[in-house]
Amino acid sequence: MAPFTIRWGIISTGGISTKFVHDLLVDPSSREVSDVAHKVVAVGSRSVESAQKFVDKFKATPDDESPSWGIKNGVFDRVKARGTYQEVYDDPDVDAIYVGTPHTLHYENTKDALTAGKNVLCEKPFTLDSAELDELIALAKEKNLFLMEAVWTRYHPLAYAVEEVLKSGKLGKPKRFTADFSMDFPMDDKPTSHRMLDPVLGGGALLDMGPYPSVWAMLLVHRNPYNKDTDPKVLTSYQTVYERTNVDLNSRWLVDWKGLCQGQLLTDLGSAGLREATAVLQCEEGDLIIEYPPYCSEAFQIHPRPERDLGTIKEKSRHVHPIAKGNNGMSYEADEVARCIRDKKLESDRMPWTESKIVQGWFDVVRTSGPTATATMKGHASK
Ligand SMILES: NC(=O)C1=CN([C@@H]2O[C@H](COP(=O)(O)OP(=O)(O)OC[C@H]3O[C@@H](n4cnc5c(N)ncnc54)[C@H](OP(=O)(O)O)[C@@H]3O)[C@@H](O)[C@H]2O)C=CC1
């Protein structure tokens, strides 16, 4: 049977849009996918020159690079370079929009796309605040359109493998959780207008990197078969300020899953995180350790409980689940979007709206309790 093919419109020509389009152009069979396929039919930028440059660059992909498969096999054949985003939303050839703009533009871009009748995959963090997210979800429901936050990590081979371990029950009940995504970002070398620094673009560690300790909290604790708490809350949080632009240099917060365990989540722009352990779930029978990087981990470890020789896990083991070769790791989420649209779903079971709302709610608490310039910022929906 021919694969279900989804036709993408891409919003913005920055770093992540480049990686996403790269992956749409890779041969799906390289990741053993044959039921869905992708086409890129329009690219929108604030300038038509930038959109054209983006298209031309992909068309000139050298033969020995993985996206050349898509260039030769019609994925990019009729792509249009547009000088406004609206032209992409209004294009009747487009089935789904990928939003790859800075954080604080996600709401407006997604809203415009849904209003024009398009399905949307929107980069993380979904929105600036929960009020904006609630409005987008209501609009998707009203328009009967698919909407998903692009938390690509949830679709990686490792995430499925870890889920199997948790479902097997062999680790027992979770007792303690820690997750971190930190990097030594050269903030002092960047202009204050850089998206990681500018409060107007949602700069700082929390909104950019916070989604990754959160994704592991959601996959390892929230979706753990032992968890019954549907609305885990932040108990306390702390942020320090990067004084040049008044955004958070780091954010730390503690989440409570009632009746189960607490999770400590960290993100830091001023210091690199531990390479061996980016997320650790300590359970009754043993520990589950996710190796760095948290956004695209390819290995996890299971350790016996250090102080207990009667536990059921006797030996350390390491499990490797690589991303398919030639792939940045974003094609898996694109495949999910295609399958959901094919199956007429409005949301993905693996990245449901309720779970985006939980994480967005944590960010609201951490951000509005903190001392930064983004603390008092409100999304458009609440104005
Ligand atoms: N899933 C993942 O692994 C990653 C996700 N991201 C997410 O993707 C989003 C974009 O990040 P990234 O690609 O690194 O950012 P970039 O700065 O590289 O690109 C953002 C693009 O957005 C467009 N844009 C529209 N308005 C503005 C504005 N006012 N200022 C700057 N750019 C604007 C520009 O494209 P144009 O001029 O063509 O309109 C620009 O190139 C963020 O929300 C981030 O969280 C980022 C990195 C990794």
Ligand SMILES: O=C1OC[C@@H](O)[C@H](O)[C@H]1O
């Ligand atoms: O989503 C992301 O993942 C990788 C990081 O380097 C980047 O800052 C972030 O936006």
